[in-house]
Amino acid sequence: MTPDHTKAARELLAFYLEAGADALLAEEPVDRFADRDPIAAATRPPLSTPAAKVRPDAGRAPPPPLAAPLAPDAAASDARALARKAASLDELRGLLQGFDGCELKRHAKQLVFADGNPQARVMFVGEAPGRDEDQEGLPFVGRSGKLLDRMMKAIGLDRTSSYIANVIPWRPPGNRTPTPQETQICLPFIQRQIELVDPDILVCLGGPSSQTLLGFTDGIMRMRGRWMAFATGTREIRAIATLHPAYLLRQPLHKRLAWRDFLAIRKALGK
Numbered sequence: 001m002t003p004d005h006t007k008a009a010r011e012l013l014a015f016y017l018e019a020g021a022d023a024l025l026a027e028e029p030v031d032r033f034a035d036r037d038p039i040a041a042a043t044r045p046p047l048s049t050p051a052a053k054v055r056p057d058a059g060r061a062p063p064p065p066l067a068a069p070l071a072p073d074a075a076a077s078d079a080r081a082l083a084r085k086a087a088s089l090d091e092l093r094g095l096l097q098g099f100d101g102c103e104l105k106r107h108a109k110q111l112v113f114a115d116g117n118p119q120a121r122v123m124f125v126g127e128a129p130g131r132d133e134d135q136e137g138l139p140f141v142g143r144s145g146k147l148l149d150r151m152m153k154a155i156g157l158d159r160t161s162s163y164i165a166n167v168i169p170w171r172p173p174g175n176r177t178p179t180p181q182e183t184q185i186c187l188p189f190i191q192r193q194i195e196l197v198d199p200d201i202l203v204c205l206g207g208p209s210s211q212t213l214l215g216f217t218d219g220i221m222r223m224r225g226r227w228m229a230f231a232t233g234t235r236e237i238r239a240i241a242t243l244h245p246a247y248l249l250r251q252p253l254h255k256r257l258a259w260r261d262f263l264a265i266r267k268a269l270g271k
Contacts, residue, residue: 070100070101072181072184072185074101075102075185076101076184076185076187076188078099079099079101079102079185079186079187079188079189080188082095082099082188082189083095083188083189083191083192084188084192086192086196088196089114089118089193089197092189092193092196093111093113095189096113096169096189097111099189101185102170102185102186103182104168104170104171104172104173104178104182105170107170107171107172107173108129108134108170108171109134109135109171110134110137111169112129112133112134112137112138112139112166112169112170112171113137113165114139114163114164114165114193115138115139115140115141115159115163115164115165116159116160116162116163116164117159117160117161117162117163118163118196118197120161120162120163120197121161121199121200121269122157122161122162122163122199122200122202122203122265122269123162123163123165123194123197123201123202123203124140124148124152124162124163124164124165124203124205125164125165125166125167125190125194125202125203125204125205125213126139126140126164126165126167126205126206126209126244127166127167127168127178127205127206127208127209127212127244128166128167128170128171129166129168129169129170129171130142130144130171130175130246131171131175132145133145133171134170134171139164139165139166140164140245143246143249144244144245144246144248144249145245147245147248147249148164148205148245151245151258151262152262154262155262155263155265155266155269156266163197163199165190165193166190166209167183167186167187167190167208167209167212167213168182168183168186169186169189169190177208178208183208183212187212190213191213191232194230194232194237195232195233195234198232198235198237199237200237200238200268200269201237201239201240201265201268201269202230202237202238202239202240203239203240203241203242203265204239204240204241204242205243205244205245206220206243206244206246206247207219207220207241207244209241209244210223210224210241213230213239214228214230214239214241216228216241220241220243223241224240224241224242224243224257224258224261225240225241225242225257225260225261225264226240226241227240227264227268228240228241238268240261240265240268241261242258242261242262243257243258243261
């Protein structure tokens, strides 16, 4: 069978895009700070030849260099100070849009803040956006999001009667796991987001979200289905950990465990 080189090239490009590559580089390095050779310049072919194409950005001033990122401790301190200032969800979104303390923002297409009804009684929180979420700017819109929608529908919920967010509001490159430093920098924002929504029930989707917000160190299989308390400083919100929809797509036999958790959520909402 003749190999399909075009298909293989497209798949390779898709892999690089998924990994976060966004620029093409030459095979040989170019020292752009080296002095130009006047003799070479004089003997350079005329502009009409293909060997001397004019660059589209010729003559333009170089873009200003990116500011050096803050140290993780300083960035986390700034995040805590900014989060405390937010008196509403709109203010919190605006502060996140202008916050440059998290390196993930430099690689993501856009902020993924939240979806759903801010007045809802139940709030779902995952770990971080994926590729589909990064493109649309909404949490849980890919395959795992469609599964979450079906899970919510099974207990009488949808995106008009629930609120959905993530601990990390920017997609990590290549969907990698966020580092502990990135999580700690973003933590004050999601904590304030939960305080402002003030739901009756907080549902942590997956181990990372549950460990970050509820503070336990055991695995999700041991902690899922247990009711715990999330303290906001003014009250305690009933919280429960369950399996992440992305995990259930890989391990469909464990959907029965998540179903038990969702039945517990329905029962609690009924009360």
